Amino acid sequence: MDTRLLHNDPQGIEAAATILRAGGLVAFGTETVYGLGADARNDRAVAAIYTAKGRPGINPLISHFVSADAAFEQVAASPLARRLAARFWPGPLTLVLPRAEECAISTIATAGLPTAGVRVPAGATTQALLAACGFPVVAPSANPSGRVSPSDAQHVLAGLDGRIDAVLDCGPCRVGVESTIVDLSGERPVLLRPGGITLEALEDACGAPLVTPAGSNDINPSAPGQLSSHYAPGLPVRLDADTVASDEALLAFGSELPGSPLVWNLSRTADLHEAAARLFAGLRFLDMEGRRRGLVRIAVQHVPGHGLGRAIRDRLIRAASPRP
Incomplete structure:
Protein backbone atom coordinates (compact mmCIF):
# COMPACT_ATOMS: atom_id res chain seq x y z
CA MET A 1 0.00 0.00 0.00
CA GLY A 207 -16.39 22.59 41.68
CA ALA A 208 -14.91 19.56 43.42
CA PRO A 209 -11.75 17.42 43.42
CA LEU A 210 -11.43 14.64 40.85
CA VAL A 211 -10.53 11.11 41.83
CA THR A 212 -6.94 10.57 40.64
CA PRO A 213 -6.09 6.86 40.76
CA ALA A 214 -2.40 6.00 40.89
CA GLY A 215 -0.60 3.51 38.70
CA SER A 216 -1.45 1.80 35.42
CA ASN A 217 -3.94 -0.70 34.08
CA ASP A 218 -2.50 -3.36 31.78
CA ILE A 219 -5.41 -5.82 32.18
CA ASN A 220 -8.64 -3.96 31.41
CA PRO A 221 -7.98 -0.30 30.61
CA SER A 222 -11.11 1.84 30.42
CA ALA A 223 -9.42 4.49 28.25
CA PRO A 224 -6.25 5.00 26.18
CA GLY A 225 -2.96 5.90 27.84
CA GLN A 226 -3.34 3.62 30.88
CA LEU A 227 -0.85 0.91 29.89
CA SER A 228 2.30 0.95 32.01
CA SER A 229 4.69 1.06 29.03
CA HIS A 230 3.70 3.65 26.45
CA TYR A 231 5.12 6.59 24.46
CA ALA A 232 8.45 4.74 24.46
CA PRO A 233 11.49 5.55 22.28
CA GLY A 234 13.96 2.83 21.32
CA LEU A 235 16.59 4.02 23.84
CA PRO A 236 15.93 3.48 27.56
CA VAL A 237 14.78 6.56 29.48
CA ARG A 238 16.18 7.69 32.88
CA LEU A 239 14.01 10.15 34.78
CA ASP A 240 14.77 13.12 37.08
CA ALA A 241 18.46 13.22 36.20
CA ASP A 242 20.65 15.63 38.19
CA THR A 243 23.79 14.58 36.31
CA VAL A 244 24.30 13.29 32.78
CA ALA A 245 27.00 11.01 31.36
CA SER A 246 28.89 11.41 28.12
CA ASP A 247 27.11 8.37 26.64
CA GLU A 248 23.63 9.73 27.39
CA ALA A 249 21.40 12.05 25.38
CA LEU A 250 19.74 14.76 27.46
CA LEU A 251 16.10 15.84 27.44
CA ALA A 252 16.52 19.14 29.24
CA PHE A 253 14.08 21.51 30.92
CA GLY A 254 15.27 24.98 31.89
CA SER A 255 19.01 25.27 32.55
CA GLU A 256 20.80 22.37 30.84
CA LEU A 257 22.94 19.92 32.76
CA PRO A 258 26.52 19.74 31.43
CA GLY A 259 28.13 16.63 30.01
CA SER A 260 25.87 15.32 27.23
CA PRO A 261 26.95 15.38 23.57
CA LEU A 262 23.29 15.55 22.43
CA VAL A 263 20.64 17.83 23.95
CA TRP A 264 17.02 18.70 23.24
CA ASN A 265 15.66 21.39 25.53
CA LEU A 266 11.90 21.25 26.08
CA SER A 267 11.92 24.89 27.18
CA ARG A 268 14.89 27.02 28.15
CA THR A 269 12.51 29.32 30.02
CA ALA A 270 10.87 26.38 31.86
CA ASP A 271 7.52 27.08 30.18
CA LEU A 272 5.32 23.98 30.54
CA HIS A 273 3.16 24.81 27.50
CA GLU A 274 6.25 25.02 25.30
CA ALA A 275 7.61 21.84 26.89
CA ALA A 276 4.43 19.88 26.17
CA ALA A 277 4.41 21.00 22.53
CA ARG A 278 8.05 19.91 22.11
CA LEU A 279 7.97 16.68 24.14
CA PHE A 280 7.32 14.01 21.51
CA ALA A 281 9.45 15.67 18.84
CA GLY A 282 12.29 15.80 21.36
CA LEU A 283 12.01 12.15 22.33
CA ARG A 284 12.00 11.17 18.66
CA PHE A 285 15.03 13.33 17.84
CA LEU A 286 17.11 12.11 20.78
CA ASP A 287 16.19 8.50 20.10
CA MET A 288 17.05 8.58 16.39
CA GLU A 289 20.18 10.72 16.65
CA GLY A 290 21.28 9.10 19.91
CA ARG A 291 21.20 5.62 18.43
CA ARG A 292 23.03 6.87 15.35
CA ARG A 293 25.79 8.20 17.62
CA GLY A 294 25.93 5.06 19.75
CA LEU A 295 24.51 6.62 22.93
CA VAL A 296 23.02 4.23 25.48
CA ARG A 297 20.02 6.08 26.98
CA ILE A 298 18.08 9.31 27.31
CA ALA A 299 18.46 11.17 30.60
CA VAL A 300 15.55 13.46 31.48
CA GLN A 301 15.82 16.48 33.73
CA HIS A 302 13.12 17.02 36.34
CA VAL A 303 9.84 18.48 35.10
CA PRO A 304 7.48 19.77 37.83
CA GLY A 305 4.17 17.95 38.25
CA HIS A 306 1.74 20.85 38.31
CA GLY A 307 -0.36 22.17 35.41
CA LEU A 308 0.69 20.66 32.08
CA GLY A 309 3.69 19.18 33.88
CA ARG A 310 1.38 16.45 35.18
CA ALA A 311 0.72 15.26 31.61
CA ILE A 312 4.39 15.58 30.63
CA ARG A 313 5.52 13.53 33.64
CA ASP A 314 2.85 10.92 32.95
CA ARG A 315 4.19 10.42 29.41
CA LEU A 316 7.80 10.30 30.62
CA ILE A 317 7.07 7.79 33.39
CA ARG A 318 5.39 5.47 30.90
CA ALA A 319 8.22 6.00 28.39
CA ALA A 320 10.69 4.92 31.09
CA SER A 321 8.72 1.83 32.22
CA PRO A 322 10.02 -1.67 31.40
CA ARG A 323 9.02 -2.70 27.88
CA PRO A 324 6.68 -5.68 27.48
Whole structure:
Protein backbone atom coordinates (compact mmCIF):
# COMPACT_ATOMS: atom_id res chain seq x y z
CA MET A 1 0.00 0.00 0.00
CA ASP A 2 1.29 3.47 -0.90
CA THR A 3 0.50 6.05 1.77
CA ARG A 4 -0.60 9.35 0.21
CA LEU A 5 0.44 12.68 1.71
CA LEU A 6 -2.53 15.04 1.38
CA HIS A 7 -2.23 18.81 1.56
CA ASN A 8 -4.09 20.95 4.07
CA ASP A 9 -6.53 22.47 1.58
CA PRO A 10 -10.14 21.80 0.51
CA GLN A 11 -9.04 19.16 -2.01
CA GLY A 12 -6.91 17.35 0.58
CA ILE A 13 -9.68 17.44 3.17
CA GLU A 14 -12.23 16.07 0.71
CA ALA A 15 -9.81 13.34 -0.39
CA ALA A 16 -9.29 12.34 3.25
CA ALA A 17 -13.05 12.28 3.88
CA THR A 18 -13.59 10.14 0.77
CA ILE A 19 -11.08 7.57 2.02
CA LEU A 20 -12.71 7.49 5.46
CA ARG A 21 -16.18 7.08 3.95
CA ALA A 22 -14.88 4.07 2.01
CA GLY A 23 -13.57 2.41 5.18
CA GLY A 24 -9.92 3.46 4.82
CA LEU A 25 -7.43 4.82 7.33
CA VAL A 26 -6.28 8.46 7.32
CA ALA A 27 -3.94 10.10 9.80
CA PHE A 28 -4.66 13.76 10.52
CA GLY A 29 -3.38 16.42 12.86
CA THR A 30 -5.40 17.63 15.82
CA GLU A 31 -4.45 20.23 18.40
CA THR A 32 -2.98 17.40 20.55
CA VAL A 33 -1.17 14.85 18.33
CA TYR A 34 -1.79 13.21 14.96
CA GLY A 35 -4.57 10.65 15.11
CA LEU A 36 -5.12 7.60 12.93
CA GLY A 37 -8.70 7.99 11.78
CA ALA A 38 -11.39 5.51 10.74
CA ASP A 39 -15.18 5.51 10.56
CA ALA A 40 -16.17 4.77 14.18
CA ARG A 41 -19.31 2.91 12.99
CA ASN A 42 -17.44 0.52 10.69
CA ASP A 43 -16.23 -2.65 12.46
CA ARG A 44 -13.81 -3.56 9.68
CA ALA A 45 -12.28 -0.07 9.52
CA VAL A 46 -11.88 0.08 13.30
CA ALA A 47 -10.27 -3.36 13.35
CA ALA A 48 -7.84 -2.17 10.67
CA ILE A 49 -6.58 0.53 13.07
CA TYR A 50 -5.66 -2.12 15.64
CA THR A 51 -3.86 -4.09 12.94
CA ALA A 52 -1.96 -1.11 11.50
CA LYS A 53 -0.80 0.04 14.93
CA GLY A 54 -0.29 -3.40 16.46
CA ARG A 55 -2.56 -2.16 19.23
CA PRO A 56 -3.94 -4.54 21.89
CA GLY A 57 -7.63 -5.20 21.39
CA ILE A 58 -8.31 -4.49 25.08
CA ASN A 59 -7.28 -0.84 24.63
CA PRO A 60 -10.34 1.28 23.67
CA LEU A 61 -10.36 4.18 21.22
CA ILE A 62 -11.69 7.73 21.43
CA SER A 63 -14.37 8.89 18.99
CA HIS A 64 -14.10 12.42 17.57
CA PHE A 65 -17.11 14.57 16.71
CA VAL A 66 -17.72 17.88 14.99
CA SER A 67 -19.89 19.16 17.88
CA ALA A 68 -21.03 18.39 21.41
CA ASP A 69 -24.56 17.75 20.13
CA ALA A 70 -23.24 15.08 17.77
CA ALA A 71 -21.19 13.47 20.55
CA PHE A 72 -24.08 13.41 23.00
CA GLU A 73 -26.25 11.52 20.51
CA GLN A 74 -23.96 8.53 21.11
CA VAL A 75 -23.55 8.66 24.92
CA ALA A 76 -25.68 9.43 27.96
CA ALA A 77 -24.55 12.92 28.92
CA SER A 78 -24.91 14.03 32.53
CA PRO A 79 -25.33 17.70 33.50
CA LEU A 80 -21.65 17.73 34.51
CA ALA A 81 -20.65 16.35 31.10
CA ARG A 82 -22.56 19.14 29.39
CA ARG A 83 -20.96 21.75 31.66
CA LEU A 84 -17.44 20.49 30.91
CA ALA A 85 -18.23 20.31 27.19
CA ALA A 86 -19.48 23.88 27.18
CA ARG A 87 -16.27 25.05 28.85
CA PHE A 88 -13.60 22.93 27.13
CA TRP A 89 -14.93 21.81 23.72
CA PRO A 90 -13.65 22.11 21.09
CA GLY A 91 -10.44 21.21 22.88
CA PRO A 92 -8.20 18.51 24.37
CA LEU A 93 -10.71 16.88 26.72
CA THR A 94 -12.19 13.38 26.37
CA LEU A 95 -15.25 12.37 28.39
CA VAL A 96 -15.99 8.71 29.14
CA LEU A 97 -19.73 8.20 29.44
CA PRO A 98 -22.24 5.32 29.21
CA ARG A 99 -23.12 4.33 25.66
CA ALA A 100 -26.54 5.53 24.57
CA GLU A 101 -29.13 2.89 23.72
CA GLU A 102 -28.82 3.69 19.99
CA CYS A 103 -25.04 4.23 20.05
CA ALA A 104 -23.57 3.65 16.58
CA ILE A 105 -19.93 3.45 17.73
CA SER A 106 -18.43 0.02 17.01
CA THR A 107 -18.06 -2.18 20.08
CA ILE A 108 -14.57 -2.97 18.76
CA ALA A 109 -13.70 0.70 19.27
CA THR A 110 -14.94 0.59 22.87
CA ALA A 111 -13.26 -2.79 23.58
CA GLY A 112 -16.68 -4.20 24.50
CA LEU A 113 -17.09 -1.78 27.41
CA PRO A 114 -20.48 -0.23 28.29
CA THR A 115 -18.86 3.22 28.01
CA ALA A 116 -17.39 5.27 25.17
CA GLY A 117 -14.77 8.02 25.11
CA VAL A 118 -15.88 11.07 23.11
CA ARG A 119 -14.37 14.45 22.34
CA VAL A 120 -14.70 17.47 20.03
CA PRO A 121 -11.22 18.41 18.80
CA ALA A 122 -10.14 21.95 18.01
CA GLY A 123 -8.56 23.17 14.79
CA ALA A 124 -10.10 24.39 11.55
CA THR A 125 -8.78 21.49 9.44
CA THR A 126 -9.88 18.82 11.90
CA GLN A 127 -13.32 20.40 12.18
CA ALA A 128 -13.60 20.64 8.39
CA LEU A 129 -12.66 16.97 8.01
CA LEU A 130 -15.21 15.82 10.60
CA ALA A 131 -17.89 17.99 8.99
CA ALA A 132 -17.10 16.53 5.57
CA CYS A 133 -17.38 12.99 6.93
CA GLY A 134 -20.64 13.50 8.79
CA PHE A 135 -19.92 10.61 11.18
CA PRO A 136 -17.79 10.01 14.28
CA VAL A 137 -14.13 9.21 13.61
CA VAL A 138 -12.06 7.10 15.99
CA ALA A 139 -8.47 8.31 16.06
CA PRO A 140 -5.80 6.94 18.40
CA SER A 141 -2.32 8.38 18.03
CA ALA A 142 -0.94 7.63 14.56
CA ASN A 143 2.11 5.58 15.53
CA PRO A 144 2.99 1.94 16.20
CA SER A 145 1.45 0.95 19.51
CA GLY A 146 3.49 1.85 22.57
CA ARG A 147 5.89 4.13 20.73
CA VAL A 148 6.32 7.89 20.76
CA SER A 149 3.24 9.79 19.59
CA PRO A 150 3.51 11.86 16.38
CA SER A 151 3.28 15.64 16.43
CA ASP A 152 3.80 16.23 12.68
CA ALA A 153 3.06 14.42 9.42
CA GLN A 154 6.62 13.14 8.94
CA HIS A 155 6.48 11.44 12.35
CA VAL A 156 3.42 9.53 11.12
CA LEU A 157 5.14 8.42 7.92
CA ALA A 158 8.21 7.31 9.87
CA GLY A 159 6.10 4.74 11.71
CA LEU A 160 3.14 3.88 9.47
CA ASP A 161 4.19 4.55 5.86
CA GLY A 162 2.80 1.76 3.69
CA ARG A 163 0.38 0.58 6.40
CA ILE A 164 -2.32 3.26 6.08
CA ASP A 165 -4.03 4.97 3.16
CA ALA A 166 -3.11 8.62 3.69
CA VAL A 167 -1.82 11.37 5.96
CA LEU A 168 -3.50 14.77 5.93
CA ASP A 169 -0.66 17.19 6.66
CA CYS A 170 -2.05 19.68 9.18
CA GLY A 171 1.32 21.04 10.28
CA PRO A 172 2.79 20.73 13.79
CA CYS A 173 0.41 20.10 16.68
CA ARG A 174 -0.14 23.05 18.99
CA VAL A 175 -0.67 21.28 22.35
CA GLY A 176 1.66 18.33 21.77
CA VAL A 177 0.28 15.86 24.35
CA GLU A 178 -2.91 13.84 24.10
CA SER A 179 -6.27 14.89 25.50
CA THR A 180 -7.11 14.71 29.18
CA ILE A 181 -9.53 11.84 29.84
CA VAL A 182 -12.20 12.11 32.55
CA ASP A 183 -14.54 9.23 33.40
CA LEU A 184 -18.03 10.53 34.21
CA SER A 185 -19.75 7.14 34.18
CA GLY A 186 -19.73 6.74 37.98
CA GLU A 187 -20.73 8.74 41.01
CA ARG A 188 -17.58 10.90 41.02
CA PRO A 189 -15.46 12.19 38.11
CA VAL A 190 -12.22 10.25 37.72
CA LEU A 191 -9.07 11.48 35.97
CA LEU A 192 -8.01 8.55 33.77
CA ARG A 193 -5.26 10.35 31.84
CA PRO A 194 -3.72 13.80 32.36
CA GLY A 195 -3.41 15.78 29.17
CA GLY A 196 -3.96 19.10 27.45
CA ILE A 197 -6.56 20.33 29.97
CA THR A 198 -5.01 20.63 33.42
CA LEU A 199 -6.38 18.99 36.55
CA GLU A 200 -6.57 22.40 38.16
CA ALA A 201 -8.84 23.74 35.38
CA LEU A 202 -11.06 20.66 35.52
CA GLU A 203 -11.50 20.82 39.28
CA ASP A 204 -12.38 24.49 38.99
CA ALA A 205 -15.05 23.65 36.40
CA CYS A 206 -16.37 20.69 38.40
CA GLY A 207 -16.39 22.59 41.68
CA ALA A 208 -14.91 19.56 43.42
CA PRO A 209 -11.75 17.42 43.42
CA LEU A 210 -11.43 14.64 40.85
CA VAL A 211 -10.53 11.11 41.83
CA THR A 212 -6.94 10.57 40.64
CA PRO A 213 -6.09 6.86 40.76
CA ALA A 214 -2.40 6.00 40.89
CA GLY A 215 -0.60 3.51 38.70
CA SER A 216 -1.45 1.80 35.42
CA ASN A 217 -3.94 -0.70 34.08
CA ASP A 218 -2.50 -3.36 31.78
CA ILE A 219 -5.41 -5.82 32.18
CA ASN A 220 -8.64 -3.96 31.41
CA PRO A 221 -7.98 -0.30 30.61
CA SER A 222 -11.11 1.84 30.42
CA ALA A 223 -9.42 4.49 28.25
CA PRO A 224 -6.25 5.00 26.18
CA GLY A 225 -2.96 5.90 27.84
CA GLN A 226 -3.34 3.62 30.88
CA LEU A 227 -0.85 0.91 29.89
CA SER A 228 2.30 0.95 32.01
CA SER A 229 4.69 1.06 29.03
CA HIS A 230 3.70 3.65 26.45
CA TYR A 231 5.12 6.59 24.46
CA ALA A 232 8.45 4.74 24.46
CA PRO A 233 11.49 5.55 22.28
CA GLY A 234 13.96 2.83 21.32
CA LEU A 235 16.59 4.02 23.84
CA PRO A 236 15.93 3.48 27.56
CA VAL A 237 14.78 6.56 29.48
CA ARG A 238 16.18 7.69 32.88
CA LEU A 239 14.01 10.15 34.78
CA ASP A 240 14.77 13.12 37.08
CA ALA A 241 18.46 13.22 36.20
CA ASP A 242 20.65 15.63 38.19
CA THR A 243 23.79 14.58 36.31
CA VAL A 244 24.30 13.29 32.78
CA ALA A 245 27.00 11.01 31.36
CA SER A 246 28.89 11.41 28.12
CA ASP A 247 27.11 8.37 26.64
CA GLU A 248 23.63 9.73 27.39
CA ALA A 249 21.40 12.05 25.38
CA LEU A 250 19.74 14.76 27.46
CA LEU A 251 16.10 15.84 27.44
CA ALA A 252 16.52 19.14 29.24
CA PHE A 253 14.08 21.51 30.92
CA GLY A 254 15.27 24.98 31.89
CA SER A 255 19.01 25.27 32.55
CA GLU A 256 20.80 22.37 30.84
CA LEU A 257 22.94 19.92 32.76
CA PRO A 258 26.52 19.74 31.43
CA GLY A 259 28.13 16.63 30.01
CA SER A 260 25.87 15.32 27.23
CA PRO A 261 26.95 15.38 23.57
CA LEU A 262 23.29 15.55 22.43
CA VAL A 263 20.64 17.83 23.95
CA TRP A 264 17.02 18.70 23.24
CA ASN A 265 15.66 21.39 25.53
CA LEU A 266 11.90 21.25 26.08
CA SER A 267 11.92 24.89 27.18
CA ARG A 268 14.89 27.02 28.15
CA THR A 269 12.51 29.32 30.02
CA ALA A 270 10.87 26.38 31.86
CA ASP A 271 7.52 27.08 30.18
CA LEU A 272 5.32 23.98 30.54
CA HIS A 273 3.16 24.81 27.50
CA GLU A 274 6.25 25.02 25.30
CA ALA A 275 7.61 21.84 26.89
CA ALA A 276 4.43 19.88 26.17
CA ALA A 277 4.41 21.00 22.53
CA ARG A 278 8.05 19.91 22.11
CA LEU A 279 7.97 16.68 24.14
CA PHE A 280 7.32 14.01 21.51
CA ALA A 281 9.45 15.67 18.84
CA GLY A 282 12.29 15.80 21.36
CA LEU A 283 12.01 12.15 22.33
CA ARG A 284 12.00 11.17 18.66
CA PHE A 285 15.03 13.33 17.84
CA LEU A 286 17.11 12.11 20.78
CA ASP A 287 16.19 8.50 20.10
CA MET A 288 17.05 8.58 16.39
CA GLU A 289 20.18 10.72 16.65
CA GLY A 290 21.28 9.10 19.91
CA ARG A 291 21.20 5.62 18.43
CA ARG A 292 23.03 6.87 15.35
CA ARG A 293 25.79 8.20 17.62
CA GLY A 294 25.93 5.06 19.75
CA LEU A 295 24.51 6.62 22.93
CA VAL A 296 23.02 4.23 25.48
CA ARG A 297 20.02 6.08 26.98
CA ILE A 298 18.08 9.31 27.31
CA ALA A 299 18.46 11.17 30.60
CA VAL A 300 15.55 13.46 31.48
CA GLN A 301 15.82 16.48 33.73
CA HIS A 302 13.12 17.02 36.34
CA VAL A 303 9.84 18.48 35.10
CA PRO A 304 7.48 19.77 37.83
CA GLY A 305 4.17 17.95 38.25
CA HIS A 306 1.74 20.85 38.31
CA GLY A 307 -0.36 22.17 35.41
CA LEU A 308 0.69 20.66 32.08
CA GLY A 309 3.69 19.18 33.88
CA ARG A 310 1.38 16.45 35.18
CA ALA A 311 0.72 15.26 31.61
CA ILE A 312 4.39 15.58 30.63
CA ARG A 313 5.52 13.53 33.64
CA ASP A 314 2.85 10.92 32.95
CA ARG A 315 4.19 10.42 29.41
CA LEU A 316 7.80 10.30 30.62
CA ILE A 317 7.07 7.79 33.39
CA ARG A 318 5.39 5.47 30.90
CA ALA A 319 8.22 6.00 28.39
CA ALA A 320 10.69 4.92 31.09
CA SER A 321 8.72 1.83 32.22
CA PRO A 322 10.02 -1.67 31.40
CA ARG A 323 9.02 -2.70 27.88
CA PRO A 324 6.68 -5.68 27.48
